[in-house]
Amino acid sequence: MKKLVVVCLLTGVSLVSKAQHEGITKHTGSTQNTINLNDMKFIGKVDERYQSVNVEMCEVIGGDFWIPYPLIDSVRKHTNKTGISALKWGIRPIDLYNKKLRNLASALGPIYVRVSGTWANGIYFQDNDEPALTSPPSGFKNILTRQQWKGVVDFCKAIDGKLVSSFPISDGMRDEKGTWQPQQVKAILDYTKTIGGEISASEFFNEPSHASHGDAPKGYNGVNYAREFALFKSFITTAAPSMTILGPGSTGEGGILPSGLDLSVNALLSPSPKATFDVFTYHYYGTVSKRCGGVQKPELALSADWLSKTEKGLEFYQNARDTYVPGAPIWLTETAESACGGNPWAATFIDSFRYLEQLGRLAKKGVQVVMHNTLARSEYALLDDDTHNPRPNYWAALLWSKLMGSQVFEGGSLEAGVDLFVHSSKKQPSGKSVLIINTNEKATTITIPDEAVQYVLTADELITKKVKLNNKELKMTMDDKVPALGGKKVKKGTVALPAHSMMFLEFNK
Known part of the structure; x- marks a missing residue:
């Protein structure tokens, strides 16, 4: 583990490295690393919307979501809740017409916007323009109005976002014989089309691996999933033939998260008729947050074990993909620093290393899309909840979106604690964009083969x-716009890489 100086501030715990106290731009002289762009092997491509985001259905309709850490104790005193529910409080629906929110999301485009999550599993779509129902019909838990869904569709149109979703699975989706019915799915698809929108891709429902926590019928099992997914897929083939079918969207397996799994991916995909997907999807969280009893510490946030854990999670689901849907693309449709809203430091600079390492590592391993959870709610969000x-x-996401293209190259290895990721350049047709991440508390140098434009975080x-x-x-600018990201020209030769930094280099060739 890297040696860090821990400093307690009134605002919370702060980790400050010795090297940073000596000056961010002061070079301490370390092992030299050389980049040779001509020897980099092309290893694959990612979707042009590789870096994407989640907006939870709970945010869209308003509901119970994670209480900010500073307020947990005070909120608990005024409720009779226990367990996980005691860690959540009511939130208002997000304003997807907010100008600042749209400006920030647009700057990341093009992206996928996934509107799903546990609350989507029990949703009832009120397919009329009457006042919202005071309670949902029997068998459903939550209400989604036309106005709220139109806000989602309009948001996606405004920011160059393609909409990704999932559908309800609760008891209300079945007839008196217990047979799954598509009426709610049809209502959402039809209304979306009526207002000029489209659901680009969808999972059957959110996280079948945790069905009992996600409003599935009591005793729901793999046989139920296989039978109902077949009905869902048959319906979609006719009703929305252009919609990409994703699945299964499982999470936590392979020794990644603590127990709590209802249905393993094998239990879901082994029964007949066997479920097949256009794209194989999974969710990944490296641990649960402090809220839910997690023991991750900020001192470990830059460790090699923590940063490489995302590859361990992928390996398990890649093997499942190869077994059940060989050759299918693989997407990570939900991920963040940790489950249960993220740890307190997920909102700080230290998690940017995990964020960019995850994007870089998974692109090299063949993942086509990574959807971060969330855009604007809880500690793990890209944006502050209220402001x-x-x-x-x-x-970090903005720099990735502006610089890192869809072609992926094998850049080789640098010194320990310094990781290298190479993509095609988004700005220069024949160029390359290089990301170098220094997790060490000492600066080092990089030898580059040509002049470049440098962006150092x-x-x-x-x-x-x-x-x-x-x-x-x-x-942000005074009028709530995203500032221009100005790079610095550097010459061929040696450039300094500060301690605890992330450097993007844009080469013309």
């Missing part, structure tokens, strides 16, 4: 929401 001010992960502390690009703090 929508960008958090450090947003700035640093911070004065690791536990901070203030991020600098080329030593200048990143902020």
Whole structure:
């Protein structure tokens, strides 16, 4: 584990490296690393919407979501809730017409916007323009109005986002004989089309691996899933033939998360008729957050074990894909720092290393799309809940979206603690964009083969929401627009890579 100096501040715990106290731009002299662009092997392509986001259905309709850490104790005193429910509080529906929110989301485009989550499993779509029902019909848990769904569709149109979703699975989806019925699916699809929208892709329902926690009927098993998925797929083939069918969207297996699994991927996909998907999907969280009893510490956030864990999660589901749907593309449709809303430091600079490492590592391993959870709610969000001010992960995401193209190359290895990811350039047709991540608390140098434009993300502390690009703090403009990301020209030869930094280099060739 890297040696870090832990400093307690009034605002919380802050991790500050010795090297950063000596000065971010001061080079301490370390092992030299050389990049040779000509020897980099092409290893694959990612979707042009590779970096994408989730907006939880709970956010769209308003409901119970994770209480911010500073408020957990005070909220508990005024409720009789216990267990997980005691860690959640009521949130208002998100305003998807908010100008600032749209500006920030647009800057990341093109993206997929996945509107799903546990609350989508028990949703009733009220397919009329009358006032919202005071309670849902029997067998459903929540209500989605036309106005709320139109807000989702309009949001996607405004930001160059393709809509990804899932459908309800609760008791209300079945007739008196217990047979799954498509009426609610048809209502959502038809209304979406009526207002000029489209559901680009969808999972049958959210996280069948945790069916009992997601409003599935009591005793729901793999045989139920196989039979009902077959009905769902048959209906979609006619009703929405252009919609990409995703699945299964399982999570937590392969020793990644603690027990709590209802249905393994084998239990879901072994029964007949065997479920097949256009795209194989999975969800990944490296651990559960402090809220739910997790023991992850910020001191471990830059460790090799933590940063590589995303590959371990992928390996399990890649093997499942190869067994049940060989050759299908694979998407990670929900991920973040940790489950249960994220740890407190998920909103700070230290998690940007995990964020970019995950994007870089999974692109090299063949994942086509990564959907981060969430855009604007809880500690793991890219944006602050109330103000929508960008958090450090947003700035990391913005640089990725502006610079890293869809072609992926094998860049080779640098010194321990310094990772290299290479893609085609988004700006230069024949160029390459290089991302170098230094998780070490000492600076080093990189030898580059040609002149480039440099973008370096640093911070004065690791536990901070203030991020600098080329030593200048990143902020929104006065009129709530995303600032231009100015790069710095560097010459062929040696460039300094600060301690605890992320450097993008854009080469013309």
